[in-house]
Amino acid sequence: MSAKIVALANQKGGVGKTTSAINIAASLAMLEKLVLLVDFDPQGHSTTGLGFRKPDHNAGSYALIKGAPIESLVLTTEVPMLRVVPAGKDLAQMEFELFELPQLQELRNALQPVIDHYDYILIDSPPALGMITLNALTAADEVIVPMPCEFFAMDGLAELAETIRRIQAGPNPKLVLGGILLTMAEERTNLGEAVASEVRQAFPGKVFQTSIPRNIRLAEAPSHGKPVAFYDLKSKGAQAYLNLAREWIGLEFNVSKDYS
Ligand SMILES: Nc1ncnc2c1ncn2[C@@H]1O[C@H](COP(=O)(O)OP(=O)(O)O)[C@@H](O)[C@H]1O
Ligand SMILES: [Mg+2]
Secondary structure: OOOEEEEEOOOOOOOOHHHHHHHHHHHHHHOOOOEEEEEOOOOOHHHHHOOOOOOOOOOOHHHHHOOOOHHHOOEEOOOOOEEEEOOOHHHHHHHHHHHHOOOOOHHHHHHHHHOOOOOEEEEEOOOOOOHHHHHHHHHOOEEEEEEEOOOOOOOOHHHHHHHHHHHHHOOOOOOEEEEEEEEOEOOOOHHHHHHHHHHHHHOOOOEOOOOOEOOHHHHHHHHHOOOHHHHOOOOHHHHHHHHHHHHHHOOOOOOOHHHO
């Protein structure tokens, strides 16, 4: 077994990267996959969203790329099959240090010791196309791009696509666009539907069928330190992320009756 490594990336902030990282990770874990979520954003929102304080120096993903053994950094969560490597502000130093000596393989190398241990390793990334995100894309087999159903949704997408192409042409030829995930979808609004169909036309076959609705439970859950399914399982947000996880791993909808 070798984990599938998946980066959540979009250089725009507020598009749903962290919400998707936490809730896809939790959904996969609920579907009995062993999942490691690597918080790779100095803002540490995946960390706090799972109920942890931002780690001190030497206790998070910055320590990981500085050579600390990954096993010593992994935290267990309330979701039995979900683990997390937290992130704090110190990770921001990576942009400056690596800028002087570009090294794109740091994260990939740091994950190697546990790659056979997990089914999935998800990486949450910051809202920038700097060295942190480039390291995430170099480590990944797949990139998922969350995109809100808003007017400017596709703004900046060309730049992200170009970055993905450069990573494919250079350090990581096996990287694939796993899919574009429509987030914050307003149901039954013309704008939301127009944006969704524009994105689907621009990226045929690359947009997940399942989109994530705008749902207040998704915004509330992080302040309780829980994935949405552990905060309000019946909510539309929780069900959407479970459906997405099922779509993504290609399971039938009835595989895990426990969480339907
Ligand atoms: N589907 C959604 N419905 C409602 N609120 C959402 C949804 N997705 C994300 N949010 C909220 O929007 C904000 C930005 O989302 P976040 O996942 O942190 O984006 P990013 O990581 O890309 O910056 C957060 O406050 C989050 O709780
Ligand atoms: Mg985020």
